[in-house]
Structures are given as structure tokens and as C-alpha cells.
Amino acid sequence: MNGKQLFRQYDRFNEDNFYKYLKQVHKFPKCYLLLDKAPQHYKSQQVRHYFEEHKHTLIPVWLPTASSEFMVLEECWNISKYDMLVSKYYQSFVQFRNKITEYFRTRRFNLNMRRYILSNTS
Numbered sequence: 001m002n003g004k005q006l007f008r009q010y011d012r013f014n015e016d017n018f019y020k021y022l023k024q025v026h027k028f029p030k031c032y033l034l035l036d037k038a039p040q041h042y043k044s045q046q047v048r049h050y051f052e053e054h055k056h057t058l059i060p061v062w063l064p065t066a067s068s069e070f071m072v073l074e075e076c077w078n079i080s081k082y083d084m085l086v087s088k089y090y091q092s093f094v095q096f097r098n099k100i101t102e103y104f105r106t107r108r109f110n111l112n113m114r115r116y117i118l119s120n121t122s
Contacts, residue, residue, distance in 0.1 A: 007104050007105050008021055008024065009101055009104075013038075013040060014040055015039075015040045015043070015044035015046065015047055016046075017040075018040045018041065018044070018047060019044065019046050019047050019050065022047065022050055022051075022058065023050075025058070026054060026057065026058050029057065030056075030057050030058075030059075031057065031058050031059065032059045032060075032061055033058070033059065033060050033061065034061050034063060034072070035060050035061065035062060035063065036062075036063055036065070037062060037063075037065055041060070042060075042062075075109075076109050079109065080100075080103060080104070080107070083103065083107075084099065084100065084103060
């Protein structure tokens, strides 16, 4: 939105952290979330309640199970793997983690989600 992106990094991917993330994303006026069916996305009572309470402004779009071709994020992972791993050496895991954090905070992928999703539906 207006050239801004939201990046958050958590030590664990659990329902509590996903709930916190939803509340941060919800600062935008209307938001469609393309989500897989990870349990953290839909099994949590607090997450389901939050979606229901804000159903007109925070809209989950559930992608088919095992359909990574519909996830634009997969293309981001592919790009980042090349940028971060090919011919690179990190002396420690902490150094690698810091580099990943810096990368995703500053990298702009500029992917056209509509074109990406539609090109993978044929």
C-alpha cells in the first residue's frame, strides 16, 4: 500500500503470533489475505473470532491445499534463496539470520500478484 510493506519476524509460527500479525495488518483500510490452511490460520478460536468480527475489512482467501503455485510468497522464497544462498557463506547461524532479516526488511519484490496467480491457473 503506497509502496509500503509489512515485515514481521517471530521466533515461532503459532496462533498467538499470527493473531498479533493480523492486528498489525488490519491497520490498512481493507485487506485480503491469501492464506494456506496452516492450523495457525484457521483452527485458533481467537483468530476465527477476529476474522468474524472484522469480516468486512479483513478478508481471508483460502487457497487450495498443497497448491504452492498459487502462493506468490513462493516466488519470493525462490528469489530470496538464490540471493541468500548461491555462492554465499555465513560464519554463524546468527549472521545468517541477521542477513535474512535485513534482506526481507529492505527487499522490494514488485511482483504482480494477479498476473502471477492467473499465469499458474492454466
